[in-house]
Amino acid sequence: MKYRILIIEDDVVIQTQLRNLLAGNGYETEAINDFPVSMEQLKSFQPHLILLDIKLPGSDGFSVCSQIRTFSDVPIIFVTSCNTDMDELNSIMLGGDAFVTKPYNTAILLAKTASLLKRAYSVNGQETLSCHGITLHLESGKIEYADRQTDLTKTELKTLYYLFKHAGTICTRADIVEYLWDNRLYVDDNTLSVNINRIRDKLSAIGVNDFIKTKHRQGYII
């Protein structure tokens, strides 16, 4: 099931780009274009999560938030350029679940979105990703092929996660490194090579060969 995210933001470019970003990460999105925000429109969309700007024409995000809270417990992330402590405090007091300041790091925004959705709609069972009969267990940090398993380090897991998510397309080394940095793993180019080699060793130990292919001067693909 796709989660529906509602974007309440008056800047058209940001709105469109946020929708692109979220759609690219597997969310269904909707945006509100008429201000002040009408609660009927909001209710009809039935969002799983709301991204809410504080500065809005007509009314501000705080009052929208308190209005929403009168009938719904949907997670709300405040996205704003006002980064004073008063705003942050206000947003939390009024029932906001997270506070992200502009210009936001998209990785952080996505991570907060994912974790709030997970908390609010507690996904059951272990999360797994599969590709060519190989299964990646995200919770336990294991990779499995034909009933044979092996443990992965955090860096290896994240690298594989990125490759699995982009299966079938070429992932450049720079993109993988950037993704790892977003996950607080500060590897450089050499370390990435070492990690990829180690993953290949581990994979061949459970009987998988040539899973990760190197595209010369471009990157990796699975």
Add this chain to the structure above:
Amino acid sequence: MNGKLYWKQKLPVMFLNVLCMVGLAVFLWVTGNSIDGIFLILLIWIAVLTARLVAAYYSRREQMKNLLKLAEQLEERYLLSEVMEKPVRADDLVYYRLLKLAGKSMLEQVNEVRRERTQYKEYVEQWVHEIKTPITAMKLLCENNHSQVTAELLVQLEKVNRYTEQALYYARSEHTEKDYSVREIRLFDVVHQSIAENKYLLLQNGVGINLRETDDTVYSDEKWLCFILNQLIVNSVKYRTKQPVLKFYTEHQGSQIILCVQDNGIGIDAGDLQRIFEKGFTGKNGREALQNSTGIGLYLCKRLCDKLGIGICADSEGSGTSLRLIFHINDFIQQVQD
């Protein structure tokens, strides 16, 4: 009060008195008074005159001394006319009125400037918030459309964002009001945050990150601290050498937690080390390295640190620089919580 000058200015009065005395003596002598009588009269005259002059001198001196003392004790001296006693002498009253007028116009000026400053500060804050919207839009556009060009653009956008933040914090640091809120923060969370904020800069320059992560917490303002760390990271990248590495680690020293930011860059001249936190100081490196240095970054860091009660010091031995942020762990907060 200058005694010599005071007496000098009293000379005409004394001279007049002497003249009168001589006149009176001559008159009395001509009208046939005895020498003893004349001397007695003159003696009394001199005695009364001296007593009067001396008494006037001391009372005046006391009055002036009190005024000076009052002025010294006042923090805002331009308010002197508001607190001083109203004088009784006619000419003093004129000066008193002049002082009041001067004080009042001064006060008006001060208030005017203060209001302008506050307005300007508010304007800068608002401006920074408004400029963040287009920056965000550009950043999202770049991140949604990966290419060689957008990668370069993102580095530049990071720079734009940093300069705007600098303007914001400069405006805030100038003001005496508290714009920060202190709470318990995990040091390495802030480190991660500022690395994320400078991700593209660090990646583009191939900076290796070396963290010795701990769970140390301190009481401070997260945003200000993050801003300070950003400045330190940018400096390290600016003055890098080949294969730059940036190390973050904490040390404990008695009741202090020290966060060290260490690089292997070109370092700082021993002679410059004392002055790097001065406003506008660029030093040998700032002038000679290709980068243009403004001498604002570290000055702002120092200012913000002073406000937050964080110690900041720099070390450089030959090559590489290590910046230390010294946090005091206060037993008091711990005790209150227990």
